[in-house]
Amino acid sequence: MAVMNYAAHAADTNKPFAHTDILAARNALLKYDLSEQAALLVKMPLSEAIAILHEVPLRHVQTLLDLLDEMDEEVCMRHLANGLGLICSEAEPAGHYLKNSVFSHVRERIGWIVGLALLGIVSGLIISHYEDTLSQLVLLAIYMPVIAAAGGNTGSQAATLVVRALAMEEIHCRDWLKVLWKEFRVAMVVAVVLATVIVGRVLLFSDSTVLPVGMQLADIALAIGIAIALQVVLSTTVGGVLPMIARACKLDPAVLVSPVLASVVDITGMVIYFTTVNSVLGLA
Numbered sequence: 349m350a351v352m353n354y355a356a357h358a359a360d361t362n363k364p365f366a367h368t369d370i371l372a373a374r375n376a377l378l379k380y381d382l383s384e385q386a387a388l389l390v391k392m393p394l395s396e397a398i399a400i401l402h403e404v405p406l407r408h409v410q411t412l413l414d415l416l417d418e419m420d421e422e423v424c425m426r427h428l429a430n431g432l433g434l435i436c437s438e439a440e441p442a443g444h445y446l447k448n449s450v451f452s453h454v455r456e457r458i459g460w461i462v463g464l465a466l467l468g469i470v471s472g473l474i475i476s477h478y479e480d481t482l483s484q485l486v487l488l489a490i491y492m493p494v495i496a497a498a499g500g501n502t503g504s505q506a507a508t509l510v511v512r513a514l515a516m517e518e519i520h521c522r523d524w525l526k527v528l529w530k531e532f533r534v535a536m537v538v539a540v541v542l543a544t545v546i547v548g549r550v551l552l553f554s555d556s557t558v559l560p561v562g563m564q565l566a567d568i569a570l571a572i573g574i575a576i577a578l579q580v581v582l583s584t585t586v587g588g589v590l591p592m593i594a595r596a597c598k599l600d601p602a603v604l605v606s607p608v609l610a611s612v613v614d615i616t617g618m619v620i621y622f623t624t625v626n627s628v629l630g631l632a
Contacts, residue, residue: 374403386415390424398431406516432517457603471614478622481631485563487554488625491572494546495621499579499613502538503587506531507605510591514601521596524589531588538584539577547573563629571628575621582620583613 377385377400389397389412401409409432416425475482475492482489510527513519519527550569559565587609591601625631 370399370403374400378404382411382415386412386419386421389416389428390419390421394427394431397428401428401432402517456600461607467611467615471618474615474618474622478618478626481622481626484560484631485568485625485629487559487568488572488621490554491546491550491576492618492621495576495579495617496614498542498576499583499617500610502535502580503583503609503613504606506534506584506587507591507601507609510588511601511605514591514595519592521592524592527588527592528585531585532581535581535584539580542580543573543577546576567629571625574628575624578620578624579613579617582616583609586612 373396377388380388389401392400401412404412413425413429416422416428510519510531547569550572551565554568555565559568587605590605590609594601594604
């Protein structure tokens with residue numbers, strides 16, 4: 349068979365496929381029906397199979413992986429999926445999402461959820477530490493959820509895009525510095541826009557708020573705007589790099605990134621908010 353001949357030639361000569369050979373082997377593979385294609389993938393050397401599947405549409409690849417799973421070729425399926433970046437780590441449970449039992453999903457997720465929930469107590473301790481600041485200016489409490497939401501939203505966007513890029517092998521762990529630099533630049537633009545909107549919101553809709561003597565609403569708006577800008581920059585850059593850290597540590601970004609990012613954003617958001625407000629407004 350043409351596909352096996354190409355694979356055998358590459359194995360015998362101990363050389364990787366040339367791109368033209370990969371395309372030729374792909375074209376030969378696609379001439380067979382799905383079951384024969386799956387059988388050929390099982391017999392083919394793993395590196396050559398991955399090289400060929402890289403040139404096959406993603407939907408067709410997923411169909412072949414599903415077929416391998418149905419053929420009880422789970423080991424081959426997982427090796428191919430890992431090689432193609434479709435499974436981010438061996439920590440991911442075997443089988444399909446719907447076929448896995450509820451308890452297998454719980455077992456996979458519960459450790460992170462409980463641990464990070466306990467870590468969330470830190471946010472409460474930070475707020476209680478700055479209780480005097482809130483008592484001096486109640487207006488600050490209104491914008492605490494805005495800080496947390498802005499950080500969570502921008503961080504989640506960055507993380508989702510990076511997870512997808514990793515799965516499609518558009519980027520690799522070694523590209524973390526490039527990702528960090530790109531997300532930092534994106535974050536700077538988003539931070540300026542969002543800070544401007546929030547400053548305008550404070551100035552336009554909080555003018556009736558009773559303020560401490562000697563304190564101006566414009567100063568409060570500026571402090572909140574700076575805080576939200578810093579939070580957006582931090583959460584976006586962390587959200588962009590966190591999936592790559594998870595991949596490098598052989599952990600599943602789909603399970604790890606969202607809860608860890610939420611906890612990091614909550615804690616850092618409160619620290620940034622109260623530190624910035626105290627510094628700009630000179631509160632105790």
